[in-house]
Amino acid sequence: MIQLKNLTLRRGLKELLLAANLTINPGNKAGIVGANGAGKSSLFALLKGELHADSGDAIVPPHWTLSHVAQETPALAQSALDYVLDGDAELRGLQHKLAAAEASGDGHAIGSLHGELDRIGGYAAPSRAAKLLNGLGFAPDSHQRPVSTFSGGWRMRLNLAQALMCRSDLLLLDEPTNHLDLETVLWLEDWLKAYEGTLLVISHDRDFLDSITSHIVDVSSQSLTLYTGNYSQFEVMRAEKLSRQQGDYEKQQRQIAHLESFITRFKAKASKARQAQSRVKALEKLERIAPAHVASPFDFHFDTPDNLPNPLLRLDAANVGYGSTTILHRLAVSVEAGSRIGLLGVNGAGKSTLVKLLAGELPPQSGELICAQTLKIGYFAQHQLDTLRPDESPLRHMQRLAPEVREQELRTFLGGFNFRGDMVSDPVGPMSGGEKSRLALAMIVWQKPNLLLLDEPTNHLDLEMRHALTLALQDFGGALVVVSHDRSLLESTTDVFWLVADGTVQPFDGDLEDYRQWRLAQLAEANRPSSGDAQAVNRKDQKRQEAEARQKLAAAKKPLLAKLSKLEKSLETLGKEKAELDAFLSSEDAYSDANKAKLADSIRRQGEVASQLESVEEDWMLLQEEIEAIEREHASS
Structure with missing residues (x-):
């Protein structure tokens, strides 16, 4: 089992966990939830050995094999299938030993290693890797493509496949559904339900958590609280806990009534906007869990559009x-x-x-x-x-949108998106993806779109x-x-x-x-064995036709892949420079008196690099989509 005892964990000057305790039993599937910055990813880093506790103990069984999703994917020449197979370290180790034994002619070692490979299912490993790739949306004809030819989003899927390939005792997944489409999320749910090890998953997808988790770990107030059940059950229990903590649920209701009265007086039109045919079931669900969100730092709404032509x-x-x-x-x-x-x-x-x-x-x-x-x-x-x-x-972004509006009104508006205090005037560059998304949404909401x-x-x-x-x-x-x-x-x-x-x-x-x-x-139909005329096709002619089609595809893609390679080199160079600038600008040293000149240069260069990255990424995305369109046309012909 995993045991955290009286654990204190800090990042810089921030105390994330204070004398926290947690026990996760073997086979548990636990969702890790909490606000951004509460310490969820730091908890994972601790379990991976990348961070050490400031005090207390973090105990993971030493014989457990741990698997997690790599954050970087080098532009490798090896095939996607081989890259996924690398996730099974024991398999790769035995294969290397077998190759050495065969080279030296050591018959005894060769026999022993074949037995070990059979014990771990090594001969079926390529088939297992291919199933993972298929499940994550890779077409069968892409399994032998070099890793370097895949886009950033598809490389993330390769990293996920590699992590799932590992025959692990503990699997750590941090936002695994980001950048996956709906059907791939559904496939991943089914795979994780069948996973026999211990699973810890950070996710902000409530339906995903509901589907796979047996427990929820709430990371908040510098502590870890374990709840039994899925996310919806956790929300009900947390709502009850919040009510008890407040001591007087009626007082809470009076506070809500006061808030509604305020909205009615000052935002009447917006608060009375029609529900716009939202599903009754979904509304009931939201009303049931609403108490769990009483303490939410977010409070915003879309004003009624000035015009609503039909059609738009x-x-x-x-x-x-x-x-x-x-x-x-x-x-x-x-x-x-x-x-x-x-x-x-x-x-x-x-x-x-x-x-x-x-x-x-x-x-x-x-x-x-x-x-x-x-x-x-x-x-x-x-x-x-x-x-x-x-x-x-964030404040300056809003002032560009609304130069005539008073600063305090803009600050109040940004507060509804949890930009408060110094955050309102901090530069956007070092902010997290979530914070940038909130700002982008705030700017959209302000403009009253229809x-x-x-x-x-x-x-x-x-x-x-x-x-x-x-x-x-x-x-x-x-x-x-x-x-x-x-x-x-x-x-x-x-x-x-x-x-x-x-x-x-x-x-x-x-x-x-x-x-x-x-x-x-649709998938079952696609995988159904062909019969009749298809079986009568001469195999030799079929191979020739396939070879001609591959050559035609390769010729069509060759100039595009050359351009793609150049763009990827530019992305790698710019990405490294941006990471270095971001690291400097997020450090305390950046804001010391000795670094004033460097700070100004870094902020200016960060803007230039971000602009260059945007341009190169757009070119890369358009080129990648053109390549994928050619591949789809080839696959359907």
Whole structure:
């Protein structure tokens, strides 16, 4: 078992844990939850041996094999399959020993090592690795591709596959669902349910936690509190605990009534915005857990849009893609006033491409995008975080948006997104991904859009902020189009789904469970053995056709891969420089009198590097999508 006894843990001057105690029994699957900065990732670093306790004990059985997801993925020439196999260190060790024994002709060692390989299932390891890759969304023909040819998001999946490949006793996963699509999250849930070891997972995805966890560890107030049950059960127990701690639940209700009275007097229109057809079940769920969020630091809402034309926009026979490659064909859909649309589809199907088209970031290759004159779009996507000015504060960003508004009003508004005290005037550059996401959302909310386009808005957001965002979106009076792997957000804020598949977009008649069943049936059909005419194909001709197709694909991709390689080298160089600048700017030394000149130069250079990174990453993303489009076309031909 894992035992933490009277544990005190500090990072710099901040005391994360103080005399904390925790016991995790073998086979437990525990979700680690708490606000950003509470110490969740530091707890993982402690268990991995990267940090040491300032006092107390952290005991992990010494014979346990520990597995975790690597944060970096070198641009390796080895294949994806071999990279995943590296996750099983014992397998690789035996293989190396066997190669040495065979080279020296040591028959006794060769026989013994074959026995060891058989004992650990080593001969089935390539098949196990291939199943992991398939489950995480890698096409079978990509298993032999060099690691260096995959994009950043797909390399993260390779790291996850490598961690799952390890036959571990303890598996540590930190936000494993970030950057995964919905169906891959569902596959990962099934895999983790069958995992026989001890699992600790940091996640802000409540449905994911509900599906896989047997316990929840709440990291808050410098302590660790273990609850039995999944996340929803934890919220009920925590709500009861909060009520007991306050000592008087009626007093709590009076405080809530006072708050509602304030909103009614000063924000009447916004507080009375219609629920916009949000699902009754989701509302009941949110109301049931609301007491657990009484202490939430977030308090914001979307004001009623000034105009709500109908339709807000429509596509007429529109094609969209990158360069000469078309991703989505002849789109004919419209976004009506008050519509709340969730986009479904596998990674690479074109969901983000569609959102970029609606946002005006990608012009149609043909056809028309027709927008209402009073259309006002609020667009959130992860790449937009890089457009924030790293040397400027959240307050300065808001002042650029609203130069005529009093500073105190802007400070109060930012407080609803938990930018308080010195954070309001601190530079954005060193801030976390979650803090930057909150600022980007704050800037969108301020502008009173009548159409929200949200592409994975919950990445980097903790559970409290996700809850606050869900409530705000439920009350939003405009139209909403959202891409998200967060099922709770999709179920609570959308009324209809559009399916992005096979190069087009069409309504999907059903809910998320229907979509899951549809995908399972689709995968089963794809994996069904062919018969009849397909079996009669001459094998020699088939091999020749496959070889010709591979050569054609390689020729089409060769110039693009050369450009991709150059961009990746630039990304690596700029990324290293940005990491060094971020590390310096987040250190205490940066703000000493002796480093004033260096600080100013570093802040200026950080802005330049961020801008260069944004440009190179955009070029890289467009090129990668063009390559993937060519591969999909090859696979379907």
